Amino acid sequence: MKAMIQNPILPGFNPDPSIVRVGDDYYIATSTFEWYPGVQIHHSRDLANWRLVTRPLSRAAQLDMRGDPDSGGIWAPCLTHADGMFWLIYTDVKRRDGAWKDSHNYLVTAPAIEGPWSDPVYLNSSGFDPSLFHDEDGRKWLLNMIWDHNRTGGDRFGGIVMQEYSVEDRRLTGPVRTIYRGTDLKLTEGPHLYRRDGWYYLLTAEGGTGYDHAVTMARAKDLFGPYETDPAKHILTARGTDGLLQRCGHADIVETQDGQVYMVHLCSRPLDETRALPVGDGGIHADDVRRSPLGRETAIQRLDWPTGEFPRLAHGGNAPADTVPCDLPPHPFPEDAPxxxxxxxxxxxxxxxxxxxxxxxxxxxxxxxxxxxxxxxxxxxxxxxxxxxxxxxxxxxxxxxxxxxxxxxxxxxxxxxxxxxxxxxxxxxxxxxxxxxxxxxxxxxxxxxxxxxxxxxxxxxxxxxxxxxxxxxxxxxxxxxxxxxxxxxxxxxxxxxxxxxxxxxxxxxxxxxxxxxxxxxxxxxxxxxxxxxxxxxxxxxxxxxxxxxxx
CATH class of the missing domain: 2.60.120.200 (Jelly Rolls)
Known part of the structure; x- marks a missing residue:
């Protein structure tokens, strides 16, 4: 009988998960916004039990958020491992309201997850949700959504852009390319790029981080596109459901040692008294009535990903599962004393x-x-x-x-x-x-x-x-x-x-x-x-x- 993982795996405020495996060890980085030190990184051996191991942005040279607004600060970190190092990309949002956003993107590295973590390299300020893609040829590419302040109507998300990062020069170089503009759900953000079976697969979040949130995938044969959207459009969403896990989106994918594929994603758990609300054609209405004090948490889903095809949730459909099977040996950690x-x-x-x-x-x-x-x-x-x-x-x-x-x-x-x-x-x-x-x-x-x-x-x-x-x-x-x-x-x-x-x-x-x-x-x-x-x-x-x- 397979072990079952209970969602969410990171309860309480732990949104925007980015996951990486190094050998038998799994690490998830999550957003910390205005809380110091910045970025939480949790460690697991079995994808079910997690322990906090570090908050790497711990000194003034890396992060100073004095004056940042509520829910500003550190947005959507991306954690990867390549060339014997951990690479952490993060955004410090100085302004988030109104037509303009001041969102500065940085890179820090470390030889081990516990550090020491380097001083930051400034990357750009064109948008948020940056991620770093390490291609098979050794070149590195920064992706982020771009903020278009000229747009009106609530969708100033101008698409996903990409630019090469030069390790030698410690800066971005070459042209900025827009590679994907998303679907009609709009608000396209949270990009992660993967190379698999001769394809580039682009994972994004859409629909905003409320109850219409969703995970969308597209793919291309060429790094720069064109990227075609998955015919199913959204690989994951709780839109229009009244299950335990809501607001599901902003995801990342990891492969286990034996080739199983999992996707971590943010979610929320509205209070029982506020969860069951009417469902309309556009999804759940009366969003302002639902309340989730625990904030946006991290959950996990198992994927089936046949060669040359788009991935699908292993349990079918695109709604999240409360429990997920796992073949990894259990590896619990001691519980905290109250x-x-x-x-x-x-x-x-x-x-x-x-x-x-x-x-x-x-x-x-x-x-x-x-x-x-x-x-x-x-x-x-x-x-x-x-x-x-x-x-x-x-x-x-x-x-x-x-x-x-x-x-x-x-x-x-x-x-x-x-x-x-x-x-x-x-x-x-x-x-x-x-x-x-x-x-x-x-x-x-x-x-x-x-x-x-x-x-x-x-x-x-x-x-x-x-x-x-x-x-x-x-x-x-x-x-x-x-x-x-x-x-x-x-x-x-x-x-x-x-x-x-x-x-x-x-x-x-x-x-x-x-x-x-x-x-x-x-x-x-x-x-x-x-x-x-x-x-x-x-x-x-x-x-x-x-x-x-x-x-």
Missing amino acids: RVTFDGALPPAFQWLRTPQPDRLFSLTDRPGALRIFGRESPGSAFEHALLARRQTALSFRAETTIEVDPGDYQHFAGLIAWYGRFKFHYLAVTADEDGRRVLTVFSCAADWPDARVTYPITPVPLPDGPLQLGCDVDGMTLRFRYRTDGDWTDLGIALDQSAISDEAGNGPGSNFTGAFIGICAHDTSGRGRHADFTDFTYQPLNGGPQVSHG
Whole structure:
């Protein structure tokens, strides 16, 4: 009996997967957007069990995202292996709204997946979703979608372009060629190129990253085309379905040691309460009602790819499967402990926002055994925001932390936060009232700019001095905060909308690209940088499904 892989294989915010095999090892690189360090790379031996091994963009020379917008930053990395090296292509998006995009593409390399990763080579800024194709003759070609700001009507995707990369000169060279313009689904992006059976096969994503998302393939005998679209058009899409996996698209293909072919792709899992919506001629409608707090995740499908033909999903049709067979020997990794402490190292699951100067945000040495977070700018800042968080990977979970903080006034606040972006969060904060007395309050912001409003759902609760514990319980659409000073936990008696901490809330799918995080933070809008100390953090999923190891 074959082993079965349960989708998604990378739960929680892990979109735009790029996969490569080196010997018996498989690696997937995914987008991290405004979260630092940039790009997550997971490792597996069996395509079912994965562990985080590195985030390679970890210093200012490689990445500085201060000022990048929410859902800007690192888009759609491409990871390949050739000439004894790993090659990583990535985009840093500085502007994503309006007619223009500022999207700068770079290349870094490393002799091993753990590094050391080089300083970047600048490539171009003509569009996003770059990938590097290593042809059989040794030449290398950069592909990316091109952004056409002159177009109107919402589709400024000008097609897939290609240009040669000179390893010797460390730059792009020669003409830029448009090789494919996509299908009538439009919004053609996410290119990956493969050489197989005398053909060049071009894999793209189409339809935007909402509920019309799809994977399209075309092929040509000549590298430069013309590329003919697969008669079936879309090799994968969840468009018009109401299954577990939705928004399926942006894919990459890998071949196993024994010649089996698999495709990894992004997907989302809308909350049960919002999944079953009417289906119309153009696909699922009322997209703004469906909510996916876990963001865009990574799933896998098995392919049949007969010689000289286009590939097809092994289970038939073009809708995704929830489980996929695999012949590889099982290779599990140790599971993460729910509770972590801060005794000298930041737990691998945690990231921060935008800045390459983490010492400005936090210290693991100022107070041994504690994570000291220095209050910086407000929760709305896109520059210096002292927030450290980990991905929400299950639709229901509990989280807890122990905090020690003595706010001198109401401009200093710190605590536990459920976070999507600067205009979507729920924040259980310790602060002070106008008389300087320590209190517990809740800040909630559940919409996108420019309609965002911070609300205050509770009357501030007086607190005694000393350490206290903060907690939250998420059950699908609902978040409840609690706290404890001595004795039993006290529920604050409010239910907040956790579905608002999702891609679709506010401006709808295709406008937001990350996912829900749960974490700890400190803010000091006076500019004095007053701190808060955290001694532990617990994240405990409360429903089934795969959990990714971070060790």
